[in-house]
Amino acid sequence: xxxxxxxxxxxxxxxxxxxxxxxxxxxxxxxxxxxxxxxxxxxxxxxxxxxxxxxxxxxxxxxxxxxxxxxxxxxxxxxxxxxxxxxxxxxxxxxxxxxxxxxxxxxxxxxxxxxxxxxxxxxxxxxxxxxxxxxxxxxxxxxxxxxxxxxxxxxxxxxxxxxxxxxxxxxxxxxxxxxxxxxxxxxxxxxxxxxxxxxxxxxxxxxxxxxxxxxxxxxxxxxxxxxxxxxxxxxxxxxxxxxxxxxxxxxxxxxxxxxxxxxxxxxxxxxxxxxxxxxxxxxxxxxxxxxxxxxxxxxxxxxxxxxxxxxxxxxx
Amino acid sequence: xxxxxxxxxxxxxxxxxxxxxxxxxxxxxxxxxxxxxxxxxxxxxxxxxxxxxxxxxxxxxxxxxxxxxxxxxxxxxxxxxxxxxxxxxxxxxxxxxxxxxxxxxxxxxxxxxxxxxxxxxxxxxxxxxxxxxxxxxxxxxxxxxxxxxxxxxxxxxxxxxxxxxxxxxxxxxxxxxxxxxxxxxxxxxxxxxxxxxxxxxxxxxxxxxxxxxxxxxxxxxxxxxxxxxxxxxxxxxxxxxxxxxxxxxxxxxxxxxxxxxxxxxxxxxxxxxxxxxxxxxxxxxxxxxxxxxxxxxxxxxxxxxxxxxxxxxxxx
Numbered sequence: 001x002x003x004x005x006x007x008x009x010x011x012x013x014x015x016x017x018x019x020x021x022x023x024x025x026x027x028x029x030x031x032x033x034x035x036x037x038x039x040x041x042x043x044x045x046x047x048x049x050x051x052x053x054x055x056x057x058x059x060x061x062x063x064x065x066x067x068x069x070x071x072x073x074x075x076x077x078x079x080x081x082x083x084x085x086x087x088x089x090x091x092x093x094x095x096x097x098x099x100x101x102x103x104x105x106x107x108x109x110x111x112x113x114x115x116x117x118x119x120x121x122x123x124x125x126x127x128x129x130x131x132x133x134x135x136x137x138x139x140x141x142x143x144x145x146x147x148x149x150x151x152x153x154x155x156x157x158x159x160x161x162x163x164x165x166x167x168x169x170x171x172x173x174x175x176x177x178x179x180x181x182x183x184x185x186x187x188x189x190x191x192x193x194x195x196x197x198x199x200x201x202x203x204x205x206x207x208x209x210x211x212x213x214x215x216x217x218x219x220x221x222x223x224x225x226x227x228x229x230x231x232x233x234x235x236x237x238x239x240x241x242x243x244x245x246x247x248x249x250x251x252x253x254x255x256x257x258x259x260x261x262x263x264x265x266x267x268x269x270x271x272x273x274x275x276x277x278x279x280x281x282x283x284x285x286x287x288x289x290x291x292x293x294x295x296x297x298x299x300x301x302x303x304x305x306x307x308x309x310x311x312x313x314x315x316x
Numbered sequence: 317x318x319x320x321x322x323x324x325x326x327x328x329x330x331x332x333x334x335x336x337x338x339x340x341x342x343x344x345x346x347x348x349x350x351x352x353x354x355x356x357x358x359x360x361x362x363x364x365x366x367x368x369x370x371x372x373x374x375x376x377x378x379x380x381x382x383x384x385x386x387x388x389x390x391x392x393x394x395x396x397x398x399x400x401x402x403x404x405x406x407x408x409x410x411x412x413x414x415x416x417x418x419x420x421x422x423x424x425x426x427x428x429x430x431x432x433x434x435x436x437x438x439x440x441x442x443x444x445x446x447x448x449x450x451x452x453x454x455x456x457x458x459x460x461x462x463x464x465x466x467x468x469x470x471x472x473x474x475x476x477x478x479x480x481x482x483x484x485x486x487x488x489x490x491x492x493x494x495x496x497x498x499x500x501x502x503x504x505x506x507x508x509x510x511x512x513x514x515x516x517x518x519x520x521x522x523x524x525x526x527x528x529x530x531x532x533x534x535x536x537x538x539x540x541x542x543x544x545x546x547x548x549x550x551x552x553x554x555x556x557x558x559x560x561x562x563x564x565x566x567x568x569x570x571x572x573x574x575x576x577x578x579x580x581x582x583x584x585x586x587x588x589x590x591x592x593x594x595x596x597x598x599x600x601x602x603x604x605x606x607x608x609x610x611x612x613x614x615x616x617x618x619x620x621x622x623x624x625x626x627x628x629x630x631x632x
Contacts, residue, residue: 079440090549096412096519097437117518118545121413122438124395124517201440202433203412210526210551229434233406235526238551242558 001296002041002182005280006033006054008064008290009173010225010270013304023304026063030292030302031312033057037177038294038315047179047187047221048086048109055082055105055189058175062144064290065173067103070142070193072151073200078142079122080193081206082108087186087215092118094207095125102135105191108207110134119207142193154197173290174206176223178215178274186221186276188213188237195227204228210238218276219245225289226269230262240273255281317612318357318498321596322349322370324380324606325489326541326586329620339620342379346608346618347628349373353493354610354631363495363503363537364402364425371398371421371505374491378460380606381489383419386458386509388467389516394458395438396509397522398424403502403531408434410523411441418451421507424523426450435523458509470513489606490522492539494531494590502537502592504529504553511543520544526554534592535561541605542585546578556589571597 008030018026037054041047059067070078082104083094093112096119101107107129111120120128130136176190190206190213205212205228212228214237215221222237231237236258243254255273262269263285270284272291282291291309292302298316303309324346334342353370357363375383386394398420399410409428412435417423423445427436436444446452492506506522506529521528521544528544530553531537538553547553552574559570571589578585579601586600588607598607607625608618614632619625 092549096435097440115515116545117515118548119412119519119524120515120517121519122440122517124413124438124515127516199431199433199436199440200443201436201438203435203437208435208524208526209548210524210554214551229432232434232525233408235530235551235554238526238554239558242555242562246558246562 001278002180003274003278003280003294003296004034004037004041004050004054004177004179005272005274005282005293006030006037006058006177006291007223007225007270007272008058008175010284010286010289011173011268012286013288026290026304027302029058029061029063030290031300033061034292034294034300035315037179041179041181044182047181047185048084050179050181051177051187051189052084052105052109054177055175055191056103059103059105059191064175065193066175066191068142069144069147071147071196072143073194073198075200076151078139078193079200080104080191081203082191083207083209083213084108084112084189085187085209085213085215086112087217087221090216092209094119094209096203096207097122097201098125099139100126100136101129102137102141105189107134118209150196158197174225176225176272178221178223178272180274180278184217184276186215186217186274188215188221188223190223205231208232210235212237214238214241216241220251220273220275222271222273224271226262227267230265230267230269234261236262244275251275251279251281255283259283259285317594318496319590319594319596319610319612320350320353320357320366320370320493320495321588321590321598321609322346322353322374322493322607323539323541323586323588323598324374324491326600326602326605327489327584328602329604342606342620343618345374345377345379346606347616349377350608350610350616351631353495357495357497360498363497363501364400366495366497367493367503367505368400368421368425370493371491371507372419375419375421375507380491381509382491382507384458385460385463387463387512388459389510389514391516392467394455394509395516396420396507397519398507399523399525399529400424400428400505401503401525401529401531402428403533403537406532408525410435410525412519412523413438413517414441415455416442416452417445418453418457421505423450434525466512474513490541492541492588494537494539494588496590496594500533500592502531502533502590504531504537504539506539521547524548526551528553530554530557532557536567536589536591538587538589540585540587542578543583546581546583546585550577552578560591567591567595567597571599575599575601
């Protein structure tokens with residue numbers, strides 16, 4: 001009955017922009033994050049544990065825009081957002097514009113469990129994580145050579161010096177996970193560096209509960225990726241839950257409708273969702289979305305494009 | 317057809333805690349904010365202009381926990397949250413944990429109109445407001461003697477030195493406004509200092525679009541007050557809109573249902589709302605809620621308790 005679905009961001013990602021090595025590295029990263037989350041579920045762990053573990057694994061992987069490998073803001077710094085939500089009681093925790101927390105999703109869970117707050121911002125988030133004894137890092141930890149190149153190109157674009165348009169892939173991205181455990185609990189987690197050259201202090205949909213992250217037992221768990229401002233305005237994740245709860249819509253139709261609305265807005269968008277019956281959805285309106293799923297039978301699949309989503313292995 | 321509803325926070329506010337002067341000061345503050353917002357609507361202004369003007373007036377008034385008169389956080393500083401949303405196109409702007417912006421709601425509107433962002437945090441929000449040429453102030457501007465006393469009492473409580481329980485009134489509060497203009501547009505705005513002795517960096521529901529603030533033409537505009545963490549988890553403002561939109565519920569029943577759910581959570585809560593037909597709601601589960609409304613006929617009413625909400629004057 002348990003299942004786990006993850007994403008590593010949606011965007012325009014021309015195949016030609018991937019080397020064989022970087023393509024395989026991303027798919028391996030998705031597979032490994034699924035394995036880590038699934039191990040939690042297999043041990044009788046909660047959906048909450050699974051999404052935290054899977055997202056932390058994606059944060060640690062340089063291919064994805066969260067944690068190590070996060071993009072740089074306009075000042076050339078990293079500011080990280082993350083959220084987690086427990087469908088059992090709709091408790092939630094989130095951090096926005098954090099600068100020194102190695103794994104933002106772990107800090108988000110601590111906010112949920114060890115503070116009276118749901119959302120902590122900026123230096124307050126960093127101070128809380130430090131108090132909690134979480135792993136703290138210098139900004140350099142987050143920076144990869146690829147993201148530095150993306151930042152330099154964004155800077156050149158701002159200065160009017162760029163001769164070739166930047167791809168979507170070098171602008172943004174997000175990682176996230178949703179899960180259903182064997183007890184019927186739903187959970188969701190999301191983590192991101194935002195988009196390259198974002199304004200200092202800009203917060204996207206990721207830590208806004210109901211926009212990029214939402215979970216409610218008996219209804220749905222959702223994690224979104226795309227240009228967050230549009231998700232905030234539509235309250236996308238909560239709106240998906242509301243259509244299921246108040247109108248009885250099925251997951252596939254509401255997930256597709258949410259993406260269709262964001263397409264109308266001109267917003268590149270994707271999401272992963274799982275409902276209380278274990279139905280999963282991974283719609284996106286972009287050329288690609290890093291994504292992966294483990295179905296109830298242990299079948300692990302990953303893919304980036306429409307035609308490469310395929311079974312990788314079957315887990316016990 | 318136009319109408320305007322405001323609040324200045326909900327809580328347990330024993331009448332005995334008011335001097336005759338402070339009681340009248342608060343009611344006058346509500347009346348004056350309504351007049352300012354109504355003047356906008358009367359001039360053919362937008363609902364958006366009216367809620368911004370009314371909230372800015374409440375921010376400037378020392379009786380309410382926003383702007384001048386905001387509460388102090390655990391470090392003895394002010395960190396201010398605000399949001400505004402335009403029901404015409406669901407554009408929104410918000411700031412969280414700002415420290416130097418005289419009128420946070422004005423900055424929120426600038427975020428909406430003059431940036432690519434919806435939400436800016438902390439020093440990034442202050443820097444943006446400074447770039448925009450908004451009035452910037454030292455922290456002292458926000459501090460009143462009353463809030464300093466509340467902070468000292470909260471500190472004593474933390475240290476186990478307090479012999480008398482603090483009242484809700486000295487802990488939190490929020491200001492907000494919703495409006496319907498003559499063109500049928502809805503808008504909402506909310507602003508707050510949070511609650512006394514809040515953790516540094518704590519962000520409540522106010523700047524979380526869909527939690528404490530939401531507006532969508534044809535549906536509803538909502539502004540909330542109370543312990544924000546519960547509103548974030550329930551996505552209260554957006555949930556009210558969803559029940560109207562997806563289930564056809566009437567405003568009074570959904571507004572009351574939202575407060576009933578928060579009562580179940582043990583959360584002191586209130587909200588103001590106006591729907592597309594000009595129906596208004598001001599439910600709260602607390603002893604009092606500072607509130608005021610101008611109905612379509614120009615009747616201006618204010619009140620704090622259940623039995624003192626009364627017509628003050630009739631405006632042209």
